[in-house]
Amino acid sequence: MINIQQLSQELGIGIDTLRVWERRYGCPKPQRDRHGHRSYTEEQRQELGIVRKLQDLGERPGNIFALSPQQRQRLLEKRVTDRAPADDDLRQLALTLPIVELTIALRHRLSSSGLYDFIHKTAVPLLHLLGYGWVEGSISIAREHFISDLIESMLQAELRRQAVAEEAPHLLFLNLSGERHRLGLLMAAALFQLEGCRSRLIQEHLPLNEVAPLAKELAADAVALSFSGQYPELKAKKELVELRRKLPAQIKLIAGGSALKNKVYLPGILLCSDLHQIPDIRKHLFGAAQQGQKEQP
Amino acid sequence: MINIQQLSQELGIGIDTLRVWERRYGCPKPQRDRHGHRSYTEEQRQELGIVRKLQDLGERPGNIFALSPQQRQRLLEKRVTDRAPADDDLRQLALTLPIVELTIALRHRLSSSGLYDFIHKTAVPLLHLLGYGWVEGSISIAREHFISDLIESMLQAELRRQAVAEEAPHLLFLNLSGERHRLGLLMAAALFQLEGCRSRLIQEHLPLNEVAPLAKELAADAVALSFSGQYPELKAKKELVELRRKLPAQIKLIAGGSALKNKVYLPGILLCSDLHQIPDIRKHLFGAAQQGQKEQP
DNA sequence: GTTATATTTCTGTCTAGGACAAATAACCAC
DNA sequence: GTGGTTATTTGTCCTAGACAGAAATATAAC
Structure with a gap:
């Protein structure tokens, strides 16, 4: 009640x-x-x-x-089954494995398959299963939140652990879609960093017209925004155009999130409708510079 | 507009x-x-x-x-000036220093004075200055958010960096006060870990009746909750009593946050109205076990 | 003087049902 | 197919009143 x-x-x-x-x-x-x-x-x-x-x-x-x-x-x-092909192993992980063991299993997956595969083959389908998957009625809210929190903290640790070169392009990641959907942006930030960029993520909600001054002050090379599916498409477009106008030309603008599924073309704005496009976008923006990045022990 | x-x-x-x-x-x-x-x-x-x-x-x-x-x-x-004695150095840091230099200054303070002093002498007064301090009209929203985000990420990194003994008491930190006020709980978690506990922090908002099962499944030794000032005091008390009832006796319950400023006594519940009490609470709960904890290089 | 209990004032959130802009789908011309 | 119009759907805002629950104050009891 x-x-x-x-x-x-x-x-x-x-x-x-x-x-x-x-x-x-x-x-x-x-x-x-x-x-x-x-x-x-x-x-x-x-x-x-x-x-x-x-x-x-x-x-x-x-x-x-x-x-x-x-x-x-x-x-x-x-x-759900149409979209996330039911990997039975992952299914069991999400739905029934005790969370202590689940934690271990996830860490194991990350260290054995590397960050790239971990995101694409574990994190994304797992979150999908969680987000839409407790239809089966068997997952508690606590379990759902615990798991997404766990993935978030693992990704953030990775983001911090990876060292990037001094002169690497500097990306600023911002979330405009309220508090939810933090994970999509976080995964994008991690993948860009894997491609040899320096990702800086700001979790708190910023008013749009504060973005440009901040990007300038931080001397960012690009700003990346995420719009969740809830976000009205037209509004997203307008805001992007306005931001593009306020931003100096040398600062690139990247936009992603399911609100922008339709591949509209906006001048000077790079759309990233799928995490798989990130390597290409990186090359397109900054050329094929140093790809590999060292990892701290 | x-x-x-x-x-x-x-x-x-x-x-x-x-x-x-x-x-x-x-x-x-x-x-x-x-x-x-x-x-x-x-x-x-x-x-x-x-x-x-x-x-x-x-x-x-x-x-x-x-x-x-x-x-x-x-x-x-x-x-504000009554409460946070105006450290001019910090004041300048918060209000005027360019954020790039500010980042460096904060990292320097952390590494030179250690986590304990960093929290008490830098983070707390700085956040106070931010939260209540841009009265002077000169701080942008972006700056405010950027700084608190920065402190949050520094604390989280510390939380992860510190190794704790296998057999250390296991604390579960939960936030019931909506999305704001995450930092208070985070600082408490960090300080407890500094006292040789294993802190596990869950950021997402959990329904109260899911807390007890989760604590059991994680085999936590204690649960710590934070109630922000906005939270009605009576409601907080009721919920604490109910949670205490649902929780097995061997799992301790710690409550903090400015909603509980009045030192009411609730059976079986430890009040932590000030971060300075944390060392005492730790001793009271788990005895004076291994205090020092190793740090990873 | 302090503590407990009743009374009053204050404050946030709920209610109803109407209005309407913005978002989306359906249609039509090219 | 692509572009532009019209129709429908959908979320959010509006007013203004009611009232529970919290905090402050007053009263009584020790």
Whole structure:
């Protein structure tokens, strides 16, 4: 039994939105407490979690609520298995392995396969499985958060551990999409650093018009922004164009995130719709300079 | 010119609250755009920033809005200088030093004075100066965020760098106060680790009833929670008592944060109202075991 | 004087239902 | 297919009132 505010926070859906959904689709139909305030059950929370995930995958509310809860569940399972080919090993890791062993297994994977493969073959599919995957109902919130926190801290440690050459290009990574989706940016930063750049990541949310002065003061060679799927596409474009205008020409601008899936062309802005493009982007921007970077013992 | 949502996010004040303040105190009196929507100026943003900070320091809205903007500003300056004795060196660091040099200066302080002194003599007063200190109007948001981000990453690196003995007590640090105030918990974690504990920090927001199972699964020896000043005191107490009930007796419970400033006594719960108490708490909980911990090269 | 309990004031968050811009889909011409 | 219009969907804002829970103050008891 939770109130509307808690529900809103846990799901990342606005309070107004929850109320208007109830009005329009009749769907999150909460009980009322003795003061007439909405009171949601754990079951409703889970149901809305599925709705939220379908929405993230591009489905629209009108269509989602036209389905029954069972249909929604099936649809989500289908979408997830379509996108993240079910590696059974990873599946077991995500869903059932005790977290102490899971920690060890992840560290092992990182050290045996290297950062590049770790990101592409472990972190990305694992997070995908987590984000959309506890449809099966068996993962606790604590487990979900613990695992993403773990991956985040592993990546940050790697980012710090790698030494880069003094004269390497200096990239500034910024997150504009609220607090969520920090991991996408972090992975991009790690991959760029692997390509011989110096990545500097700022987690806190910055107003757009403070970005250009900061980049100048830091003498960055490029600024990289990430827009989550939630971010309205047009807004993202406008902001990018404006930032490009404010930024000196010698500072490059890189944009990524699922909000920019359509391969629109914006002058002077490099789109990175897939982490796999990073090596090419790096070459395109800074030429084929020193690729290998030393690692500290 | 920003809308109410942006203002709410940047200040950490709810939309409803902003509207009700306008209704009651007539104070954030925004212009309206052509649709009748509220539109705030940069100046108003700054003014409300001061209000917010006074509130954090314990002042109540009714009293704050009874003052003129100038009086508010003066009051805040007084409160800040009272609390953080103005170290001119640090002041210059926070307010005027170019951030590149600032980074170097901070790293230098850390390596020369050690983690303990760095936290107590640099990080705490610096953050205080930042959090309440850009009253002087001269610090940009970007600078504020950059510096706290920098300190956070330095502390996290230290946390990871320090090796602790296998058999050291295992502490689990959790943040219940939303996304802000991560730094207080991080500093506590670092200080406990310095006292020979193994600190594990989880940044993401967890529902209270998931805490006990997680602590059990991780075989933690203690759980440490932080409640920010915003957190209602009674709620914090209730939640602590409930958590204590759910947690096995052998897992200790430590609570900190400015929400618990009144030294109430709760059975089975250790209050840590000041970072300086940490060495004592550690001794009290786990005896005077191996104090020194090795550092990795 | 201190501690406990009741009363009052203050403050944030909830409610309803309407409005409407921005985002997206559907359509149509080229 | 590509570009531009129209229709629909969807999230966020609006007003203004209600009221619970927190904090401050007053009152009583030791």
